Amino acid sequence: MRRLSFVPALAFCTTALCLSPSVARGQGLDMSHGEQVHISSAGPQTYDQNARTITFADRARAVRGNVTIDADQLIGFLRKKAPAPGASTGETGTGETGSGKTDTDTTGAANGDSSMGGSMELYRMEAIGHVHIYTDTDQAWGDKALYDIDQSTLVMTGKHLRLTTPQDVMTARDVMEYHAQTHMSVGRGDATVTTNDGKRIKADVLVAISKPDSAPAGAGKTDTNDGNARSSKLDRAYAWGHVLLRTPNETATGDRGVYVFDTQMARLIGHVHVTSGQNQNNGASAIVNMKTGIAIMNPAPGQRIEGLVIPNEAGSSKPGAVKR
Incomplete structure (x- = not known):
């Protein structure tokens, strides 16, 4: 030997x-x-x-x-x-x-x-x-993975790419990346993030940013040199191409957008459609509260906001309300 x-x-x-x-x-x-x-x-x-x-x-x-x-x-x-x-x-x-x-x-x-x-x-x-x-x-x-120790970067390719934490699941068709130094996960190709509380974000490219490692509530201060990995909670997600945001009550689509998980606020730009039940509002951009269903919709220059409102629909007084 x-x-x-x-x-x-x-x-x-x-x-x-x-x-x-x-x-x-x-x-x-x-x-x-x-x-x-x-x-x-x-x-x-x-x-x-x-x-x-x-x-x-x-x-x-x-x-x-x-x-x-x-x-x-x-x-x-x-x-x-x-x-x-x-x-x-x-x-x-x-x-x-x-x-x-x-x-x-x-x-x-x-x-x-x-x-x-x-x-x-x-x-x-x-x-x-x-x-x-x-x-x-x-x-x-995944089918293949390359880990760069210098950059703390993991790149995975193959079929059925999947990344799971106790709070959420990310999938992608083409490439999945994990950048530890910047707390960033990237999905490329029909990428999806699904959280345990029913929220779903889908786009051609998704970049999910996590908060620093979180310890369980009441655990107190953790030892920063223990060598153990802890799960992180998602902070926000950036999406490009065929963007879809979905909660149990709301669906919003657009060309690109950003979503903040704690506040459940989303900003969408380009061909925006916000749907609550049978009610739908369309515009060029929007700021949407996915928790309350209230959306601030903006039209494109020289155009008008379009909407479809079904009278007397249950819950229509709260979800789907639009400010213009």
């Missing part, structure tokens, strides 16, 4: 690859912070010296803190670790790091095989086939 020494502490053995970075708080499906990354598989591992990749086949799994990636195949991308400030740049079998710790390369740098050893780090992971990424609270599914 060849043993490789990487920085930070990549231990390569017959069944697993381990990465030991500094400890920081995890967030959602973020694998850029936390404890060791432990990658394993039921099948063989292949190291590509030229591409600097290591492939784990057959029921592969990567675990870091509270985040797990399961897939048919996992590929880890390696690069040379930048030397710590003040550290020697010479490549030898044994060298001191900037932290004072010693990195040992048993592959034999004297033989010129420095690309197999030395100071290396894992900076990207690719998952292929039946991809399932999950924490205690959040889950994501």
Whole structure:
């Protein structure tokens, strides 16, 4: 067995690859912070010296803190670790790091095989086939996934893309992205967000922004360095193309829009239609309170607002009311 020494502490053995970075708080499906990354598989591992990749086949799994990636195949991308400030740049079998710790390369740098050893780090992971990424609270599914550790960005493709939290579900046809640093989830292609209380947002492209990690009510202040992922609550969503907002009482459509979840206020622009029961109002733009049903409708220049009002419809005095 060849043993490789990487920085930070990549231990390569017959069944697993381990990465030991500094400890920081995890967030959602973020694998850029936390404890060791432990990658394993039921099948063989292949190291590509030229591409600097290591492939784990057959029921592969990567675990870091509270985040797990399961897939048919996992590929880890390696690069040379930048030397710590003040550290020697010479490549030898044994060298001191900037932290004072010693990195040992048993592959034999004297033989010129420095690309197999030395100071290396894992900076990207690719998952292929039946991809399932999950924490205690959040889950994501797809056919392929690419995780950029530097940018804390997850990009998933394939059929039946799905991202779930305890509060909501996002689906998309083409691409789904999760940007941990900006608390942003993106769905591309017939994207939909559905919340547990019956709200639904649909568009060609959806960008959902979450609030910072939320602890359960009464839990008190949480430890920001516990390494565990916590679910986030949606703050707002931006939508482009064939936008549809739906609650149990209201439906609003437009070309583009933004929705704030706490206030249940929406702003729609372009070919706006607001429907409550059989009542409908049309305009160029609108600000809609999806909770009360009151909409402020604006016409296009030189045009008029159009509406269809059914007399004596139950509840028509509240939902569907329009201010012009």
